[in-house]
Amino acid sequence: xxxxxxxxxxxxxxxxxxxxxxxxxxxxxxxxxxxxxxxxxxxxxxxxxxxxxxxxxxxxxxxxxxxxxxxxxxxxxxxxxxxxxxxxxxxxxxxxxxxxxxxxxxxxxxxxxxxxxxxxxxxxxxxxxxxxxxxxxxxxxxxxxxxxxxxxxxxxxxxxxxxxxxxxxxxxxxxxxxxxxxxxxxxxxxxxxxxxxxxx
Amino acid sequence: xxxxxxxxxxxxxxxxxxxxxxxxxxxxxxxxxxxxxxxxxxxxxxxxxxxxxxxxxxxxxxxxxxxxxxxxxxxxxxxxxxxxxxxxxxxxxxxxxxxxxxxxxxxxxxxxxxxxxxxxxxxxxxxxxxxxxxxxxxxxxxxxxxxxxxxxxxxxxxxxxxxxxxxxxxxxxxxxxxxxxxxxxxxxxxxxxxxxxxxxxxxxxxx
Numbered sequence: 400x401x402x403x404x405x406x407x408x409x410x411x412x413x414x415x416x417x418x419x420x421x422x423x424x425x426x427x428x429x430x431x432x433x434x435x436x437x438x439x440x441x442x443x444x445x446x447x448x449x450x451x452x453x454x455x456x457x458x459x460x461x462x463x464x465x466x467x468x469x470x471x472x473x474x475x476x477x478x479x480x481x482x483x484x485x486x487x488x489x490x491x492x493x494x495x496x497x498x499x500x501x502x503x504x505x506x507x508x509x510x511x512x513x514x515x516x517x518x519x520x521x522x523x524x525x526x527x528x529x530x531x532x533x534x535x536x537x538x539x540x541x542x543x544x545x546x547x548x549x550x551x552x553x554x555x556x557x558x559x560x561x562x563x564x565x566x567x568x569x570x571x572x573x574x575x576x577x578x579x580x581x582x583x584x585x586x587x588x589x590x591x592x593x594x595x596x597x598x599x
Numbered sequence: 600x601x602x603x604x605x606x607x608x609x610x611x612x613x614x615x616x617x618x619x620x621x622x623x624x625x626x627x628x629x630x631x632x633x634x635x636x637x638x639x640x641x642x643x644x645x646x647x648x649x650x651x652x653x654x655x656x657x658x659x660x661x662x663x664x665x666x667x668x669x670x671x672x673x674x675x676x677x678x679x680x681x682x683x684x685x686x687x688x689x690x691x692x693x694x695x696x697x698x699x700x701x702x703x704x705x706x707x708x709x710x711x712x713x714x715x716x717x718x719x720x721x722x723x724x725x726x727x728x729x730x731x732x733x734x735x736x737x738x739x740x741x742x743x744x745x746x747x748x749x750x751x752x753x754x755x756x757x758x759x760x761x762x763x764x765x766x767x768x769x770x771x772x773x774x775x776x777x778x779x780x781x782x783x784x785x786x787x788x789x790x791x792x793x794x795x796x797x798x799x800x801x802x803x804x805x806x
Contacts, residue, residue: 410706417710433670434677435707441681445690447646455639471637475644488601491802493641495605502616504790512783516776528769535773543781565733567774569740570766577748579716586713
């Protein structure tokens with residue numbers, strides 16, 4: 400048995416263990432699930448150490464002698480007090496320091512989600528499609544206006560918005576299913592091709 | 600004071616960033632660079648919190664010998680083993696760490712998500728069984744979009760891929776745009792609530 404065959408066998412074992420959940424919850428699935436959580440978290444540790452701790456904490460302090468970085472490093476270590484009943488309040492400092500970035504979120508969200516969308520929506524209505532896009536956008540926005548009861552003519556207009564949203568959700572749902580199906584095809588191809596060699 | 604000082608930091612720094620975005624200058628750019636270097640130095644410790652949480656939850660299960668506690672041992676052992684392998688042999692291509700990724704983590708991750716293909720289909724069947732006109736519209740749009748992505752759609756009718764493209768470019772665009780506008784306004788409102796100290800749940804409970 401070659402090293403590649405052993406590797407494929409292990410990958411196939413974990414793949415089938417996860418698939419076994421389709422029958423019912425069982426020890427193989429539980430084992431694979433527990434292993435998946437541990438491996439995923441364990442995978443992040445060396446990567447975070449190499450990609451963020453070394454370049455942004457260790458190197459500035461110990462190589463470049465920028466001792467100011469000791470302050471955020473100590474602030475970051477306050478996270479561990481999150482689990483302490485008496486000192487839990489200390490963990491608020493690294494959290495709020497990161498939270499302050501929402502200040503940039505106000506103008507950025509306004510620009511990216513509102514102004515850009517409004518600008519692209521304001522195009523000449525020169526075809527049935529541009530009219531439908533305009534109608535859909537306006538009726539959806541009216542649907543989300545809850546200060547007026549959705550009754551009478553207003554209710555009928557907002558109902559058009561619901562229809563547009565249903566088509567949008569249907570399209571998103573279709574895409575999600577297709578993405579999952581393509582992953583499933585990939586796993587079947589691995590089992591039938593790489594592992595069992597039934598597909599060349 | 601244990602809540603007021605953190606709140607004051609958010610308000611002061613937050614409004615500084617609002618000014619930074621509207622009035623870009625050398626001073627505000629330097630301030631932003633300084634903030635970035637500090638945030639990057641804080642970020643690795645967030646992972647420490649996640650590891651501690653995982654250790655505490657699982658070691659607690661093992662100590663109390665709750666049902667299926669043996670799987671917590673598997674989680675902790677695989678966590679320690681993967682981390683140790685990464686530190687001992689490095690994380691480059693060709694190392695045992697990458698072997699673990701390709702033959703353990705990646706197959707399980709892909710299978711876990713592909714499993715959802717079955718559940719999403721059965722859940723959709725239960726939820727959308729064409730009980731109303733709106734549900735029917737959703738179902739029909741989803742089927743056309745799915746068929747439009749695969750060769751069999753073209754084989755059934757040449758109009759299916761065209762209709763799928765039209766759905767994505769016209770009604771779907773209108774829906775996405777309407778929702779994006781709502782999301783944008785919601786994000787601005789939530790950000791303002793945080794900046795003005797109205798929203799404080801991120802501070803957690805206690806004093």
